[in-house]
Amino acid sequence: MISDRVDALLRSRGEDVERAGHTGRKVVGYLPGGYVPEEMIYASGAIPLCLSHGGEAKAADQGLSILPGVICPFARAQVGEMLLDTNPFYSSLDLLVVPSTCQHMKKIGDVWEYYRGPQVFKLGVPYEHDKDFELQYFRDRLGALKERLEALTGTTITDAALTEAIAVYNRLRALFEALSLTRRSPHPPLSSLEFMRLNHASLYADPVAMADLLEAVYQGLPLREVSAPPPDAPPADVPRTPAHRQGKRPRVLLTGPNLAFGDHDVLKAVAAAGADLVVEEVFEGVRDYWHRIDATGDPLDALARGYLIDKRPAAFMRGSTRKRLEFVKQLIREFDVSGVLWYQLLCCEFYDEEAYFFERGLRPDGIPMLMVESDYHALDSGPLKTRLEAFVETLVGGPIDA
C-alpha cells in the first residue's frame, strides 16, 4: 500500500530530525511555493523540510491568536504550528528560509522572525526576470543563503556537492513527472489522493529514499501508459496521446493557490462526488516536477535560472496569469480533462482575482470551472458535497450512477 510506505518514510524522517537534536546535524525548514532550492540545503548536510502542514483547523485557529482572519488559513497554520510547538518538523528548526512570494507568506517570515529572532533567512524572489538585474539579485540572494547555511552547518558547500544535489532532485522531479503522466490513461493507475500523498511526503522525506519509493511505485503500477517516459527522461514536451473517454467518471483538473500536507478532504470529496482528479496545478504544497535544473556549468547560476525562470510561474509573478492559463489548457488537453476545480483558501485575494479570468478563459473551450473555498473548517459539509455533485452532473450531462 502506498500510504503505508509513505507513513514509513515520514516516520523515518521524524527519527532523523529527532536524532539531529543529539548529533548536532542541522534542520532547515523552508516555505513552499517552489522558489527555495532545496538542493542547497541538502548539499549543506542539513535536513531540508518544506513546511507545508495544513488542512486542519487546529493550527490555523491557533494562528488567530496573533494574526487576523484575513490572513489565509495556510499562513495562519504555519504560525499556529510555531506557537503550538508540538510538531517536531516545526519545533526542531535551526533555520527557516522564507521566500518573498505572496504577502501572506512574507508575513510568516516577519512573525517568525519577531518571535524566534535570527532563525529566519528571507529569500528575495524578483517578480519579473526579463531584466538582468533581477536574475542577478536572485543569484546574489542564493549566494547569501549559501553562506548562511555554511555558517550554520560548518560545511563548505562545494560545486560538486551542489551538482550532486541537483541530480538527486532532478531524479525526484522526473519520477513525479513520469507518475503524473501515467494518469493520462483512461483508467488512471494512481488516484489523486495517492499521488498527492507521495508528493506531500516528498516535501519532508529524505530525497534519495523518496526517489527510491517513487521508482518502486512506478515499476509496480498495474497499468502504465505507453507514452509515459522512463523516470530519467528529460522534461516532457510531447504531444499527448489520444484521450479515450471510456468510463463514466469525468476527469477533472485541480488548480489553485495551495494544497497543504494533510489537506486531502477536497480530493476525497471530488472522488465521492463521482469524478477523477487526474492532474493538479497548484502553487504551494505541491512539489514542482515539470522542470529540471541544468546540471552542467556553475550550479548557483543553474539554480537561480532554474528556480526563477525555467519553472512555471506562480500567480504572484508579474504577467503570469495568461501563461498559467495556457499551461492549464495544455494540461486539460494532455490529460483529457472535462472540468476544472479551482480550490482556493479563504482570503487568498490575488488568486481570487485570477479565478475570474480563468473561468472566462476556459469558457470558449467548453471547460466549466467550479470554485471551492476552504478555511480548513468542515470541507466535507453538505453544501460542498451538493455543489461538487452538481458540478459532476454538469460534466456528464446528467446524474451519474454511484
Add this chain to the structure above:
Amino acid sequence: MLEFLEMCGFEEKERRTQQPRVQEVFDRLGLSDQDLERAKDRMTTFYDLDLLGVRKIMRILVKDLCNTVLMREDGRTRVVHSCMAPGMDILGSALMDNYDDAGWIDPNFTFMAILGGLFDKYVPILEAAERQWLKSGAVAHCGMVKSRVGLISLGLIPKPDLTITTGFACETSPKVNELLEEVYGIPACYVDACQDRELWEYPDSTRVISFAAKSMRAAVERIHEVTGCRITDDMLWKVLEERKAFEDAVGRLKTLVQMSDPIPFRSAHLTLLMALDLIPATADGFVELVDALDTLHEELLERTRQGIGATSKGAPRVLGMFPHHHADPRWEHVANQMGVAIVACDFEGAPQGGAAGDVRELGDPYWAIVQHLNGPFTQPLGGRLDIILNMCRNLRVDGVFCHYHPGCRYVVADVMIVREAILKELGIPVLMIEWENFDPRAYNHEQYETKLETFKSMMESSSPHLETLS
C-alpha cells in the same frame, strides 16, 4: 455651482471661467444639482472652510479632478496611469512638465476626496469593480484596487496607454493591472522591490532601495516605449528640487498639527494632505501647492496662538495606525466631536536611515525617489513596530487608533502584535476598529460611537500624558 466653486476657494473671475469646465466634468461623473447641495452641506459640516488654506486645497483637488477627467481633451493624448505607486508622481511631474501632449494621472485619492469626502458618491465606483473580478465579501479585496477598476470600467477617467503600479507591499495591486491589461487591453508596467529585509538589517534598506531604483529606471524605459516620451535624470532632479519646497511645507504643517494642543483643525483635513501628495504637479502646480499649505500654516499658527482648535485643550491625543479614511470624513469628524484629537498616522513616521537635505546627495534620482522605502509602511514587522513606538513617545499620544483595513494584508497582519507591544511597552490603550480605508459602507455610527466612548474613558484613566501636556 458658483457657490460651490467659491467654497472651494476659486476667486471670482476664475469661478466664471472655470464653471463650464467643472460643470462638464460633473456631468460626466453623474453629479446632479442635488449632489452639489449635499456636497456644500458636507463641506461645512466636515471641513474648516473659514480657513483660506483649506479652501485653496479644495480648489487644487477640484482642478486636479477636472484635469484628470479632461486630460485627452486638453491635448494630453498620451496618458500614463499610476496607482499604489509612491514616488511615481515625480515621474508624472517630469512628464507633464516636459511634454505638452503627454499626461500622467494618479486619480484615486483625488476622486476619493471629492466624490467620497465631498459628494458622498463613491460607492458606485466600488460596486462597478465588484461586478468584475474584485467581488465583495469575505475575501476583502482592497477598496484602493476596486477604485482603480471602477474608475476605468465606468469610463470616468481617460483610458490610459499604460498603467504602472508597484509591488512594494502587495501582489494584489500588480495582479489588478495585469487583469486590466487582459480585460481592457491596457499595457501594464510594474516597479518592484524584493521585500526580504531581515530585522537585524534594520534600519538599513540599501538592498531593497537599490533594487527598486533599478526597477523604476526600467519602468521609465517602458514609458518611453509606449508614449515616445523620454524622462531624463535631469528632468527628475528638477522635479525633486521643486518638490522639496512642497515637502518642506507639508512637513511644517504636520509638525504644527502634531505639536499643538488643541489640534488646530479638524482631523479630516489630514486626508486632504495625503491626496495632495500624489498629484503629479507641474512646476506651476508646486507653486500653488506651497502657497496653499503656507497659507494654511499661517492660519493654524494663529489659531494655536489663540488656543483655538477642533477639540478642547487637553483632549486625549491619538495616533492612527494606517492612514485616515480617504473617502469618508465621518470617522475623523466624529472622533473630534467626541473629544479625541487624532494627531497623525503611522505612515507619516520619519524614514529611518534615509537621506535628508540636498536631494542630489544620493547621486541617482531614482535612489532619491525610492527613499520612502525607509519609511514605516514597508518595513519588516519589527522595524515598523520600532517606528510606531517611537512616534507614540515623541508625539506623547494617549492612545492608538488601530484602523484594521483587511484589504491590506501586508499591514493588517501586524495589528495584533503591534497592539500587544504598545500595551506592554507604553501602557496606553489601543482601539481596534475594522474598517475599509476607502469604502464609506464600512461606517456604522452607533457601533463606532460606543467604541470611541469606551476608548476615550480608557485613555483618560490611564494616560501619563494628559496632565503634563501643555
